[in-house]
Amino acid sequence: MAFPDIQSFMRLLEERGELIRVTTPVSRELEITEIADRMVKQGGPALLFENVLGSDYPIVIGLLGTKERVALSLGVDDLDDLAAKVRNLIDLSGGGSKLGLLSNVTKLRDAMNLPPRRVRSAPVQEVVWRGDEVDLSKIPVLKCWPLDGGPFVTLPLVITRDPETGERNMGMYRVQVMSRNTTGMHWQRHKTGTKHLEKARKLGQRLEVAVAIGGDPALIYAATAPLPPVPGLDEFALAGYLRGQRYPVARGVTVDLDVPANAEFVLEGYVDPSEDWVVEGPFGDHTGFYTLPDLYPHFHVTAVTMRRNPVYPATIVGRPPMEDAYLIEASERLFLPAAQLIIPEIVDYHMPPAGVAHNLVFVSIKKSYPGQAYKVANGLFGLGQMMFAKVIVVLDEDVPVTDFGAVWREVTQKAVPGRDTLTTRGPIDVLDHSSRGWGYGGKLIIDATTKRPEEVGSAASSRPDQAGDTLAPDGFTPRAAQDLPAFDGVLAQRQTPDGYWLVALHKTRAGQARDLAAAFAAHPAAHGIRHLLICDDQTDVNDIGDVWWTILNNIDAERDVWVQGELLAWDGAQKIPEEGFVREWPPKIVMDQGVVDRVDRLWNVYGLPESLR
Template sequence: MFRNLGEYLKELERRGELVRVRDEVSAELEITALADAAFKSGGPALLFENVRGRDFPLVIGLYGTPERTARALGVEKLDELAARVQRLLELKPAGGLAGALAMLPKLGELKGLFPKKVRRAPVQEVVLTGEAVDLGRLPVQTCWPADGGPFVTLPQVITRDPETGEYNVGMYRMQVFGPRTTAMHWQLYKTGRKHFEKARALGRRLEVAVALGGDPVLGYAATAPLPELPGLYEYHLAGFLRGRPVELVKAKTVDLWVPAEAEFVLEGYVDPTEPFVTEGPFGDHTGFYTPPSPYPRFHLTALTHRRDAVYPSTIVGPPPMEDAWLIEASERIFLPAAQLVIPEIRDYHMPPAGVAHNWVNVEVEKEYAGQGFKVASGLLGLGQMMSTKVVVVTSDAPPKPGFAALLAAVRHLRPERDVIFGKGPTDELDHAPLAVGFSGKLILDGTVKLAAEGGPAPKPGRPGPVPHPDVVAQHAWPGVLAVAVEKTRPGQVRELARALAADPAVRLLLVADAEISVKDPDALMWWVLANLDPARDAWVEAGRALVLDGTRKLPEEGARPWPEVARLDEATLERTRPLARELGLEG
């Protein structure tokens, strides 16, 4: 593993996976344009050495490919992470001296689990307090044209439970409002928010430290859906993955321990008695802008950093982005734990097009009737899986690639019997539900059916061409028809579905807006699922066709204000195009 970010960058450069950008580039939109091109093409990490008007270089793309993410986490392939965790779960003494001795070699898996406290740290080579603190020196990005301002996008936000003293490290975006003030995007279900609410109830400030950089495994750990267990927090996971302890040093102005090998640490507090600040809009991981919303205000009391600090950053937006590979890492790490609770799970996958919470595929070992629904329901009750909107279950096809698994499920799907609708919590950032954080749920049981379930479904045919005036583009796969429409009126998709369901070959009808290519499965599924509330937008038409209405919803259809897609303006793209070509990021 890597002691710090500098070691990791040297390794990336040695492998030809890091490009130094010496041209002057703006942190406002221009870095986004170049990074987005790199992510979409599987290109290198980018180290911007000359960010206009800022005092530090910026690196982006630390997790920009599956292979790079795996390397950051100490393995060659992400699939190896599940095997490491499986070995940890097998640490069970068999009994007697022989059993204890047999277990000793496995205890090496726990090496590094517990953080180590140190007295001196590179991150405190420079210590700034009071008026000397100025976030304007850092190359904090304004990522998308309609963003409310610059956002810190790769922070490790460290807090401690005011009652129990338990630590938490989470990745919560932070909009910069001034030299010593940001918003703190603590959503309802996040542990940081729970700490804040406890501090509010106790009538006291909540101290906060924000680490930037360090061993790249620390950044991953801040995103991991770790269960809340006494004495266990994200830097324990990081130590386990890296095989050596995370070194921590006491912060200078707050009573918190922070990563000694970080690049920067922002120290300060949140005061629950203060009015919230309006944060946003922000081009989010959903691919759409999330609207302005009230969040707590973070006040900086100190900024510490290395003398040669590099600011780490990322962007989120229309997939695929590098957060897809962080999600896949969590998927692999927590697969063995999911199998402990639901042992018939062979594997599961969250396709990048589902942006984590919109879509999960799960493959099961099918033994009895109803097992597909049982497994899907169990998954919806596991931790952050509660936010999932659509679960697709197979028994004879792997869950990855995502669209291939969906087609395999459709082979065995009779929607009138094999689909369940429900409701439950969802991501607060999801714009499609009628209410914030509360959405419909959809389970597709695409397992091979037993006699008690009505027996196998007939082999699906391929739907034929659609001569309908509302359809501007179409594409078909066995059992699946995708169409694009120019949405002009409420109820339009319902009318269209009645007409298209007349084709008995249609088992799944996907409806998107005209701007999306229905021939591109990933773009199609991203758009449809992002714009879907199954409680409003999914139904079985004519007793045989499952319809997913993935069009933008109109106010007359009961929708909240519909957001725009996070896209760069043409002026920025034109301005950065020559440099992108020079860097080999586009043709």
């Protein structure tokens, strides 16, 4: 099913009981975030806030807040159907028979739907503000978290065109409102928008920009998708393929750019590459930590266009799981066939919410020779935005990659620290606060596949080659809980029967985590432990998701993960200047307690289900 616009999708959700209208006056500063955060973490419905203080426009949030709603928005029954759809498109062989040729004609007709189509009349241009009429404060842009530097557009579809080739790009780059007619433009160094701006600088010209807010769900998803560099394939084309019809676009009123005709709002304007950049941030980001202030380009808004009765769509990002986890899962399914085309032994892969997309990848493979796990992991590091992956765990083909607990049990049973772990380095997401350098840091590969003789040591390597010969896991058996040792700075700790020791550490001195690891490795309680997970003092050791989320955010894998005796130690505690860490360490996102209390008091007034409080 193709949705003409986001409001038609909202109507369907309301018919299905998947959208609730809130008529109580609410603040766009923090209050909506607190309500929406509770909803998405419990799989609750989308919310339409009809009475937003200080604005004439309603806010809808959480439209894609469950796996099922993302699938519905993309016109499939299940997200796995996306993989089948793409696999069918890229397999154009069909054979030489008439039936095969007819099959290819159908597939090519699908491909012909990719280019967008220009329309003369666009709903998003029914109302136009130009020049002094532009006032971004009238649009109900959210301030999401207490330490945010201001209000941020969180579902922006940022459109630019390559000044040399004319190729379009659409990306979802957060947009901080700076004044009534200017914003920041969060183009990171690896992003296409940055490349377009650099080309404009060399040509001595401004870069035209359009920021669409809304459109149909397929386009919103497409703006987040890590598209491969294929000529003619852009976000409008992907949305057209998912909709089964060419995407409607209109020429901007003050910029020579195609904008989605069915959006709710469009901000038009330019970035002047000769201008000084402006301070943007801080911002409570998808990592669950604040991204600290930094310099980014300045976007000047020359016009705002909108529908006569627009709705402002928003999302929030922060501690996982959040709405973005389901968009990431959609990308996993959509691009699985392409990954398998390049690395055919891949059976499945998954980026769990605790890894906030780029920090953790589970991949299962059909293994047929020694060292294949490392071959696959290094191949993944070379695939587009997968270059930002920090930890890749490679598993046997029968391991369900979406079962978080099952994967980590496989790791303790089949990956011996040191022998089956490998650190390397490469590009890291620039939002990563723990890496050794900006956009550059360590990576870890864990081979949790069943080992072949050649992979277990010099004694085995001298054995004659035997096709299909594998070895059972060695050196680990499930353990009963033992007395927990006491160490300096340890606030809480927990052992698990499957080989993990979880620690919340208040770090006060350099080398404290390594001293802890050395002392524990020598303690009798370490027998049967494979992994020592050292977290900061804000971590709940009884919540394994919280533990891994903290660890993965707070490590540079080459610096902070090491073999200590028979175990692998992970230092996910805060890094301090005495350890040579010169950058400022960001705080975790925590909502203001006064806002939490207010939402608690008004929950029934909002008309929201008590079970989701």
